[in-house]
Amino acid sequence: MIKTKGLTKYFEKIKAVDDLNLEINEGEIFGLLGPNGAGKTTTVRMFNTLTLPTSGTAEINGLDVVKEATKVKWLIGVSPQEMNLDQELTAYENLRLHGLLYKMKEIEQRIDELLSWSGLAERRDSLLKTFSGGMRRRLLVARSIMHRPKVLFLDEPTVGLDPQARRQIWDIIRDLNRQGVTILLTTHYIEEAELLCHRVGILSHGKLIALGTPEELKARVGHFVVESIDDGTTNYRLFDSRKEAYNFAQQRTDDVLIRESNLEDVFIKLTGGRIEK
């Protein structure tokens, strides 16, 4: 559904995205992970036709995002990191303008549907200024799917939300995916990627340094972690089997913790953390 070849973006002299080769399948929830400034948002903006690549190509459903930008725009839904709903308009007005921009028919019906789907029916005529962070994020996602896109881009969809609001967004994402929407989400909350994504890619300094299912990535670095404290800093050692981890732990005289590895361990290991193996 999404395919890139050598996708690269420079801002002046700074390389934001470096030779990205990636393929995302139809119906997949794909997570793009990486520390702040790794190039996630720039990558998504290139898919969204908002930023022009310096070199390389990106295709969505076989359409080039530069040469066939207008056709691409009909296919995609975008929920940017900055909640860019119009603060001075009501929820209803925000959705109505979106429907008009996409020349939709039956706008009113779709608005009612989306407002009740996102649990905001009662706030239909309130100005966005008065909405909480979670409500804004739900409306933002509702707006991005209003024109029934085939591919949905969610840039940091849960940043700054409380645990309850975050779970609501997760349910919304799963629900959309069940309806057949291909989803690309960026996040630096790793448990989010682990819970939601079929596959993840890890970006670091603009380069894709790992790609696979969460299980595959964990297998690559080791299934078990021993946490120990040496000179006041926590060390994480990764082991392929429980036995190896146990043997290591037995040699220690102080307190250690043995646990299964998670994507966060993979992430820290691959992006240059202190994990030893």
Add this chain to the structure above:
Amino acid sequence: MNFYPIFLREMIIFKRRLLRLGYLFSSMITPLLYLLTFGLGLGRGLSVEGVPYLMFVVPGICAMSSMTNSYTWIATSISVGRLHFKTFDEYLVSPATARDIMLGEVLSGVVRGLFASSLILVAGSIFGAGFPQSPIFLLVWVLNCLIFACLGVVFGFLAKSHEDTATFSNFFIIPMAFFCGTFFPIDKLPAFIKTFLYFLPLTHACKALRTSFLGQEVKIVSLGIMLLFFALCFYLGVVTIRRSNR
């Protein structure tokens, strides 16, 4: 053609502001002050180019106020929407074309420019300057709003920060507001300044608005130059929007 949603957004907000009375008065206050100090204070008993000064200055202030209102609203709305709230990305990511966006924004600028300057005309007629009769006046008036709304889009897009639009306004819009024949005839200025002013759109807007206001014949060349400015600025705006992904 799908400029309507972009136009509609600006109009909803305009309407909401209008309902707050403070906004209405604050947008009227500067031009009214000019009208009172120059038209009635300084210019009382004065006659310029054979007409009472009040009748000379009302079309000038109308040109000025239609210019600043068309420009400022659009430039501010776009630069804030782009840089601060990022609401402009919603248009850029949608299938609306650069021309749709341009047209929607420019038309909303025209509405705001016409609205603010029509208050001047009403005030002027209350003070006895008379009301414009000629359809040419309307044409020039709208054309003036169109030109500066287009410039509003261009500079709203070029601005790297919110202050940039004000900088442009200080170096370009405000000097024009004073020197293009709004408050005094430019004929008495040195020749080289006159030549320079001839290349500014507001000089022609002032001239054409004034002659049509007084029921005299409008020079075709002024209309031609304004049309040219409009075409050029509209084109510049579309190109600027198209290049915003760089």
